[in-house]
Structure formats: structure tokens, C-alpha cells
Amino acid sequence: MYKEFTTISEVAGSLLTVEEVEDARYMEIVEIESQDGSRRRGQVLMTSRGKALVQVFEGTEGIGVGQSKVRFLGRVMELSVSPDILGRVFNGSGVPIDGGPGIVPDARLDVNGNPINPVTRDYPIDFIQTGISAIDGLNTLVRGQKLPIFSASGLPHARLAAQIARQAKVLGEEEKFAVVFGALGITFEEANYFISELRNTGAIERSVIFVNLADDPVVERIITPRMALTAAEFLAFEMDMQVLVILTDMTNYCEALREVSAARREVPGRRGYPGYLYTDLATMYERAGRIRGKKGSITQIPILTMPEDDKTHPIPDLTGYITEGQIILNRQLQHKGIYPPIDVLPSLSRLRDKGIGEGKTREDHPDVANQLFAAYARGREAEELATILGEASLTDLDRLYMKFAEEFEEKFVQQGEYEDRSIEDTLSRGWDLLRMLPREELKRIQDIHLEHFYNGQSSSSEE
Numbered sequence: 238m239y240k241e242f243t244t245i246s247e248v249a250g251s252l253l254t255v256e257e258v259e260d261a262r263y264m265e266i267v268e269i270e271s272q273d274g275s276r277r278r279g280q281v282l283m284t285s286r287g288k289a290l291v292q293v294f295e296g297t298e299g300i301g302v303g304q305s306k307v308r309f310l311g312r313v314m315e316l317s318v319s320p321d322i323l324g325r326v327f328n329g330s331g332v333p334i335d336g337g338p339g340i341v342p343d344a345r346l347d348v349n350g351n352p353i354n355p356v357t358r359d360y361p362i363d364f365i366q367t368g369i370s371a372i373d374g375l376n377t378l379v380r381g382q383k384l385p386i387f388s389a390s391g392l393p394h395a396r397l398a399a400q401i402a403r404q405a406k407v408l409g410e411e412e413k414f415a416v417v418f419g420a421l422g423i424t425f426e427e428a429n430y431f432i433s434e435l436r437n438t439g440a441i442e443r444s445v446i447f448v449n450l451a452d453d454p455v456v457e458r459i460i461t462p463r464m465a466l467t468a469a470e471f472l473a474f475e476m477d478m479q480v481l482v483i484l485t486d487m488t489n490y491c492e493a494l495r496e497v498s499a500a501r502r503e504v505p506g507r508r509g510y511p512g513y514l515y516t517d518l519a520t521m522y523e524r525a526g527r528i529r530g531k532k533g534s535i536t537q538i539p540i541l542t543m544p545e546d547d548k549t550h551p552i553p554d555l556t557g558y559i560t561e562g563q564i565i566l567n568r569q570l571q572h573k574g575i576y577p578p579i580d581v582l583p584s585l586s587r588l589r590d591k592g593i594g595e596g597k598t599r600e601d602h603p604d605v606a607n608q609l610f611a612a613y614a615r616g617r618e619a620e621e622l623a624t625i626l627g628e629a630s631l632t633d634l635d636r637l638y639m640k641f642a643e644e645f646e647e648k649f650v651q652q653g654e655y656e657d658r659s660i661e662d663t664l665s666r667g668w669d670l671l672r673m674l675p676r677e678e679l680k681r682i683q684d685i686h687l688e689h690f691y692n693g694q695s696s697s698s699e700e
Contacts, residue, residue, distance in 0.1 A: 616642025
């Protein structure tokens with residue numbers, strides 16, 4: 238039974254203050270009926286001494302003080318879920334926008350999720366093949382991991398996200414794989430690109446899409462990622478699917494959080510963002526993982542654009558603390574015409590070593606990855622020295638490493654937008670590059686692997 242009040246005392250931005258309220262609960266859903274009869278949804282943010290602070294999802298235009306009705310519905314924000322959500326497109330509040338029928342729910346789930354007992358968590362150890370060499374070979378994605386992409390304005394993170402969504406698969410098992418995509422404050426062009434890419438390749442049949450556009454209500458942006466993660470939890474833990482969640486752009490989400498925090502007159506933290514930004518992000522990122530006894534898993538790839546290309550900015554900084562590594566896109570590589578412009582040296586996957594090696598990818602994979610990192614780092618150093626001192630001042634070995642770095646970027650990092658490389662192909666490319674170097678320079682590779690692969694016994698990807 239809902240309770241109805243007409244005691245709105247203040248309207249500020251997307252927030253309402255309702256007086257003389259009894260028994261209102263934190264996160265409770267409310268319905269606001271304005272004087273013209275239109276209805277909107279909101280959520281209780283705070284209750285104190287008979288007052289309730291309500292956050293309105295669709296904006297507060299037309300809501301008059303003392304004239305509009307506020308109904309407290311006695312339940313939290315929920316998402317209707319069933320197997321039919323696969324292949325569907327929803328708005329940021331979970332309403333279908335693809336012209337299809339409404340969802341007949343098997344269940345209605347709290348969008349804030351249920352806490353997972355850490356004891357029941359299973360360690361992420363299974364390799365996910367994205368088909369992108371710079372990720373699979375060097376900064377490997379593991380099932381149940383949260384691995385963000387740190388991008389910047391103008392870099393092709395949307396194309397990269399679409400490519401991962403099309404190509405990602407779990408090897409070795411016939412697992413049911415699904416992609417949940419959450420668009421947070423992106424342009425219509427970006428959202429349309431992603432949807433059309435999935436439709437054209439048939440991948441939309443295994444996808445669920447939630448779209449909050451740049452011109453949609455800011456407050457809805459705060460709900461959208463939670464809607465996406467709730468759908469992912471249903472698919473993973475009720476339907477035993479391997480789910481990849483892609484959220485873009487988390488910077489827009491954090492800006493929405495800052496806007497709401499300012500409207501609530503809270504004391505700001507770092508760079509104007511609320512002091513609870515870390516906690517808020519953690520409530521979403523920590524919904525990734527595996528649960529013991531369940532076949533399904535949730536792997537997260539949140540994408541964020543670093544303001545002013547600054548990775549010390551609070552959003553990438555806090556994201557890096559919570560998550561298990563980062564994939565960093567580089568503007569210089571973009572200027573060289575390299576796609577995807579992944580800078581492998583500052584990129585990191587903290588769970589890589591658990592997901593690669595014998596029985597998972599290939600026994601030589603850890604050694605090859607370590608050697609490629611070391612050789613590319615040496616090559617980059619040689620390039621910097623050549624810029625300062627001139628190439629003539631370099632040793633023959635330094636020039637060889639410089640050549641290695643160029644070839645590495647052109648043949649390993651660079652690949653087509655629709656090129657899906659197997660892990661075997663990626664490792665073969667790695668060995669093709671390592672053969673450029675004298676055998677005595679390959680100090681990070683075991684002799685047994687050198688005997689088998691360095692001497693050309695393993696077939697090259699280009700042969």
C-alpha cells in the first residue's frame with residue numbers, strides 16, 4: 238500500500254524535499270504526479286525528522302511546490318528479468334526502446350544487487366580470448382576479472398569496445414556467452430554505432446543493451462550501470478552464462494554523481510567529486526567475479542575517458558585502485574595510425590599469470606609475454622636516446638631494439654577492426670618478432686621453449 242503526499246517544500250535541480258513524511262525508506266521508489274497529470278519516477282536519497290529528499294529521474298520541470306503529488310511505493314528500484322532480455326535494447330531505466338514487447342518477468346531484482354560473501358568467491362583463472370593481440374598476449378583478460386580501459390577524448394575506445402563485444406569467447410568449453418552493454422551519457426551516434434555493429438554481426442542475439450544518451454536525464458545515468466549489472470547477475474548466476482559487461486563512459490557517470498552531490502549541498506572531495514566516489518564505484522566494480530558452485534561469471538570492462546589525458550585524475554586513479562589492472566590507450570600510437578592504440582608498457586592485467594600457460598593458452602605464453610615486454614621497453618628507450626643524441630650514437634644492438642619496437646607496433650599491436658586473432662596466431666607473431674633478436678638476448682625464456690619455437694619449429698602466422 239503506497240502513501241501519498243502533497244507537501245513538497247523545495248525543488249532544487251533534480252531533487253525534491255517532501256515534508257511531514259512517515260516511514261520513508263532509503264532507496265525507496267516514489268512516483269511524482271505533476272499538476273498536468275504527467276508521472277515521473279524518483280528515489281529517496283535521505284530521510285530525517287519527517288523530511289524526505291527525493292531524486293527525480295526524468296527531471297523536475299513542471300513540478301510545483303505544494304501542487305504535485307508524491308507517492309511512496311514501499312519498494313526499491315527493480316529490474317524485470319527473464320531469458321527474453323537477450324537481444325533487447327532498453328533505456329537507462331530498464332524500459333524497452335527497440336519496439337519489441339514488454340518483458341514478462343520471471344523475477345524482479347533489486348538493481349543494487351545482493352552482497353556476495355567473500356568466502357564464496359572463486360578465483361578468476363580462465364582465459365577469455367578477445368581476438369586482440371595486445372590484450373590476449375600481454376595484458377590478458379581472465380573470466381571474472383574487472384579490467385578497465387583508460388582512454389582519452391578522440392581515441393577509438395568505442396570501436397575497441399565493439400570489437401571485444403563481437404569477438405570475446407571462452408576457450409576450450411562450450412560455454413553460453415553473453416554481452417551486457419551499458420551506455421552512460423554517450424552520443425546517439427556512438428550508441429547507434431554499437432547497436433548496429435552487434436546487429437550486423439549477429440552478436441546482438443547474445444547481448445543486452447542499456448542506453449542512456451547525453452541528452453537523457455543526468456540522474457538516470459546513476460541508475461543505468463546498476464540496471465546493466467543486475468541483468469548480468471541474472472544471466473550469470475541464474476542462467477549459468479559467461480557474461481562480459483562493458484560500461485562506457487564511466488567519466489560521464491562520475492560527472493552525474495558530482496552534479497547530484499552538488500544539488501544535495503554536500504561538502505566536495507577531490508576536484509569537486511563527492512568524498513564517497515571510491516565507495517560508489519566499488520559498489521559496481523565489485524559485482525564482477527565468480528561464485529563457488531555457480532557455472533556463470535561476470536567479467537567487467539569499464540571504459541573511461543581521462544580528463545586532459547591525466548591518469549592521476551580521481552576517476553582513473555580510484556578505478557585503478559579498485560580494479561585488477563588497466564588497458565591504456567595512447568594518443569601517440571593513434572597519431573602513427575595504429576589501431577588499436579594500446580600502450581602495452583603502462584597497461585597491466587594483475588590476473589594475467591593465473592589465466593595463461595599450459596592447459597589454458599600455451600606453455601610458452603608467460604615467457605613470450607615477459608620477453609616481449611622487456612624487448613619493447615628497451616626499444617622505446619633506444620628511440621628516446623636516438624631523439625636526443627641522434628641515431629648514429631646508438632650501438633648496433635640498440636638500433637636492432639629500435640627496429641624491434643617499430644615492428645612490434647606494426648605487426649603485433651596493430652590489427653584490423655574486424656580481425657579476430659586466435660591465441661596461437663598472437664603467440665606466433667610474438668615469436669616472429671623475437672627471432673629478430675640474437676638468442677642470447679632472450680634471457681626471460683626457458684631453454685626448452687627456445688629450442689622448440691625460436692629455431693623455427695613452430696609455424697609462423699604469416700607462413
